[in-house]
Structures are given as C-alpha cells and as structure tokens.
Amino acid sequence: MASGVRVRRVVTTRAGGVSEAPYDSFNLGDHVGDDRAAVEVNRRRLAEGIGLPLERLVWMEQIHGRNVTVVNGPRSPSDGPVPVTDALVTKEPDLALVTLTADCVPILLSDDEAGVIAAVHAGRIGARIGIVPEVVGVMINLGARPEQIGAFLGPAASGRRYEVPAAMQADVEKFLPGSATRTVNGTPGLDLRAGLRRQLLAMGVSSVAEDPRCTIEDSTLFSHRRGAPTGRFASVIWMDSSGQG
Template identity: 40%
Template sequence: MNSELPLIKPNWPAPWRVQALSTTREGGVSEAPWDSLNLGAHVGDDPARVAFNRQRLVEATGIDADRIGWLDQVHGTDIVSLPLSGVPRADASFTRRPGQACVIMTADCLPVLFCDVSGTRVGAAHAGWRSLCGGVLESLVSEMTVAPSELMAWLGPAIGPTKFEVGAEVRAAFLHHDPEAALAFSVAGARPGHFMADIYTLARQRLAACGVRRVYGGGYCTVSDPQRFFSYRRDGQTGRMASLIWLSAND
C-alpha cells in the first residue's frame, strides 16, 4: 500500500493476506465543513472533490476502484455478499474474493472489521447504536459461515464513552437484549434522564455472546479528536471516513 495518506492500521494478528485500514479526515481536497478527505458522496460535498478523494484512496490501497464495495448505509442489519453491482443498501458486507474490499463509512458510528484466522474471508459492519442493538454484528458473523471461534474483529474509530450521551430508551433497548449491557452505561457526565454509553464495550459484549473472542482495537474518540476525525455529533454537517478490509490478490 502507498502510505502517502495518513491511515490507521489495525494492530491485530491477522493473516498476512488480510489488509485493513481506516482513513482519517486528513489528506484530501474537500473544503470546510468536509475538510479534507471526505469520502461520503451523500453529505453535500462537491461531487468532484469526493471523486478526487476516492481516487486518492484507490492509489493508497492499490485496489481497483470498482472493487471498493461502497454501501448505502441505513442503520439497519442487512448483510450483502460482495461483489455486487451498484451500491447495495446494507450495513455490512463480506467477501471471499481476493482484491475485493468491504468498506464502511463513519463519522462517530463504530466500524467493525472481521477476518478468519485462515485468511479466507473478510467482512465489515457499520455498528451505530441502532444497527448494533438490532444485531448487525451477529448477522454478519452468521453470514460469514465459519465458526465464530475462528474469527477475529477489529474495532475502528468511533465516538468515545465520555462523549456518547443517549436517552434512557437506548439503554433500555440494549438491556432488553442482555441485562449485562448495563455495564456499558453510566450516569457520570450525563444530563438527567440520560446515560453515557460505551459503544466499544457494547460491541465486545455482542461479539463475545456470539462466540467471537478475538477482539482488538477500540479506545478512539472521534468527537474528541477534530484534527484526525470527522464527527457528526460534534459538527453536524461533516465528512465521512472509511474503514476497509480485503484479501490480498497476491499469493
């Protein structure tokens, strides 16, 4: 991969043919409020600037532009197998095809990247609280058709636990699924009737419950780091970062 773009590389023991990264907001040509490496074509940015930024991603990764599997993300739980033509409406994807990238765009929601320990398949999920609560991670693990114990996951940049204030209904929805989710919520720093949520802990709980024990990453906060990360909660109108995973086409 070309390293000219500022990129975040997962620190995990993935097989050598598994390639993965998250972009930051740095290194592109978009102007404020999308400055600068906005990869989202749906947020009001100049389409020509988005196209240029996406081409920079192609050059940085060496992946063919038509093999980057953009999704129309809707905070749901639908999963697609790539490659597919067009831009499918889904919040997670997986593939066994070398050179095909699974991609998730975020600006506070949690991107979760998956691979199996043998390096035969990869996947990516958009785990905002609605998708996470609805079971997007469990659905993707099931669709990847390998024993969960053979999977590993990496948690990319997302809103941190001291910035993610939610209403009581969000907490109740997670606790309805699993009372242990209470461990991921705190009243410290929250307004009355609200809670601070730790989306990383919630994701780890869901993954552990479905048998995925090898979980890495976490510890970022997109809201607290405006130099590196876009944040919808912080800025409202803003750009989108991308988290990608693919199998190397080279044997």
Template identity: 45%
Template sequence: MIGQQHEASGAHFAFTDRWGGVSAAPYEELNLGGAVGDDPGAVRTNRELAAKSLGLDPAQVVWMNQVHGRDVAVVDGPWRADHIPSVDAVVTTRRGLALAVLTADCTPVLLADPAAGVAAAVHAGRPGLVAGVVPAAVETMLALGAEASRITAVTGPAVCGSCYEVPEEMRAEVARAVPEAWSTTRWNTPAVDVTAGVHAELARCGVHMCEKSHICTRESADHFSYRRDRSTGRLAGYVWLEAPRVGGRPDRG
C-alpha cells in the same frame, strides 16, 4: 490519510482519518461519504486517493448504502453505481476485493477469517447494534465456511461511551438488547457505548481475536464526528484478504 492499519496473516484492515483529501469545509479534507452534501467529484478523488494509498484499485472497493439496519449482502465484486443496495454489512469470499464501511461516530467493524477466505465490513451504529447487525454478519461468514475461533475482528475510531449522551429511555432500550452498552458520560448523564456492545456481541458469537481503536471521534480533531459538528464528512474502514498470487505476484483481479 490512513490513520490506522492492521494485518493478520493474510488479512488487511485500515481506517482513515480526515486529512490528505481535496474536500472543502465543512467536509475537509478526506471525506469519503457520498451522501453528506459534498461535491461528488471531490468524493471520487478522495476515494481514489485513499484506495491507492493502500495499494488498492479504487474500482475494486465495495461501498454500501448504509441505513442503520441489520441486512447483510454477500458480494463478489463492486456494485453498479446506480444499484448500491441498502445494507449495513457486506461479506465476501473473493480475495483481493476490498470492503468499505463509512462512519462519523458509529463503530466500523472489520472481520476476516483468512484461512477460510471470508471477510466482512459492518456499520454498527446504535440502531444497528440493537438490531443485531454484528451477529448477522458473523452468521453469514460462518455459513460461507468461516470459523468463529479463527475470525479476527478490528473496530475503528468511534464516539466513546463517555461522550455519547442519550436520553435515559434510550439508554435503557439499548441496554435491554445489549447490556454491555450501558454507559455514563463524563458529566454523569446517560450514555451508550456502542463499541463495548459490539465487542460483547462478538464474544457471544465466539469471536475472541479482537482489536479496538481507542480513538474517540468526538474528541479527536483528526476525525469526523457527526455529534460534534453535524455537517461533516465520513471516515472509512477497509478490509481485504490477500489476493492469490499469479506467477509470483499478487493478482489484483
């Protein structure tokens, strides 16, 4: 269910795989995306299962309506179910509040400065990379008191630069914005490496404490991949800061 977990002195990062949920084909099993055609009840159950496996309250997880843009929202609690804004990054200063990002080939980017008490979750697909969603999220964190040198960044499973084939014109367009994203497939055709581009943008922002998943979603049968399957589920990345302790026990809010 939880494919990868990381910790960094008061910050927690986690990424799901596709197993351990209740969704039927073609979304089997742990689909966490609510806008892909899956049964809404199955998605709710899957989100509850994933959150509880991480020790989180499912009601205290912030999701986004992701649109491949660069808009960032600062949050201090979950949205109303009927009012989830269209953004591709969320930032919080509330400890114990989990931020979630959905992907099925795009790069999930989780950021945290535990000393300042600031965390962010970012959806970085090809359009968002070109638009600058990652620098926008970092800028928002800095405005809330984070320091780039203290931010830990973790990127999760995503389609790799050797599998993300695109037309030559598209590769050139992306490379003009982020040169490090230029790539070639294993079969020697034009490609884009979104994760490489994300890490280059982070470095230019002064964020150097970075970890990168080496899982390619298109190659891994344990992960959802839109490019491989088209009709499929969505993985999730979660980031949260340690909640303050009340009476010697964590306060989950």
C-alpha cells in the same frame, strides 16, 4: 487461505483530501452534501493508497439496519454503492469492503483461515437490532468458524461522550448488554463498542481488537455529533494477493 494472501485493514482520517470545509479534507461520503467531484478524487486517492483499482472498492448504501450482502466481484463507479445494506461479506481476494462512519462503530471481521471477511456499519440502531449476529451468521455459512474470526472495532463515539436520554440507554442495554455507561458529565451514556465486544465474545469470536479513539474528542476524525454537517472516514478490509509486505 491461499498461500500469499493476507488480510489487510485501513482506517482513514480527515487528512489528505481535497474537500472544502466543513468536509475538509478527506471526506469519502457521497451522501453528506459535499461536492461529488471532490469525493471522487478522495476515493481515487484511497484506492491508489491501498493499491487497488477504484472499482475493486465496494461501498454501501448504509441505512442503520441489519441487512447483510455477500459480494463476489467488483462494481464499477457507475453502479453506485451496494443498495440498502449495512454489512458486506466476501471470499474474493483483492476486493476491498468499505464502511463509512462519523460516530457509529465500524467493524472489520475476518476468518483468515477460511478466507472470509466482512465490513460492518454498526450505529446505535443497527447494533441494537442485531447487525453483528447477522453478519457472523453469514460468515459461518460461507465457511468461517467463530473461534477463527478476529474482530476490529474502529474509532467511534465513546461512552464518556455519547450522551443519550435515560430511556434510550435502557432500551439499548436491554438488547445489547454491556453498552450502558455514564458520561464524563455523569449523565446516561452508551458505549456501543463495549456492548459489541461483549456480544462478539459471547458468540465465540476468538479475539476483539479496538481502536480506542473517540470520534467526538479527536478532531483528526469526522464526528457528526461534534459538528454537522461533516464528512465520513472509511474503515476498509481486503485480502491482498500481491504477496507484498
């Protein structure tokens, strides 16, 4: 990576915005029924907080799929989110990739040496059908090497709280081994982060860090399972060329 450029990551919480209940207060999702003017204010606050112009934050129209999009420059707010995708990859400095979640797993990936980063939305369906191998493959095509990639798994529904029917658990475990677990109630559960960690390490990714917070348990984060409708928090990754910090 060019001298003076470093990878930065941010995860927001519910605090610090202007949205009213049940989206209070720092909701960054514009697709959940919140007032669009409030979401716009919140997004501008996020941009200001990380020191980038709003148009250099790239958002996704997340669909619970495995589409991956390479982005090479900013999008104006009038352009809207990148359509029909659940992962963004770039080599462009000062371009912040944003994934929005409220129980799904946000994944931030980077090969700091090659200067390739990615932001991923991995819900149950996307994780099951292989969004992560698709993203890593795109990163490799852009010059990344698995052993140089570091992964960060953000706050998500934990296995101890994420109850699912037994048939669903077995189906996901078949495609994402290591994700099946038991909840605190002794019922079938899914720990998507455990399955994704195992998958990443099996692909040769060098390190996998994890924010252990459970969105269902932690009221400072949005959780669709805990109470819908609700907002979305952001996990953001970018390569900072300012040389500060």
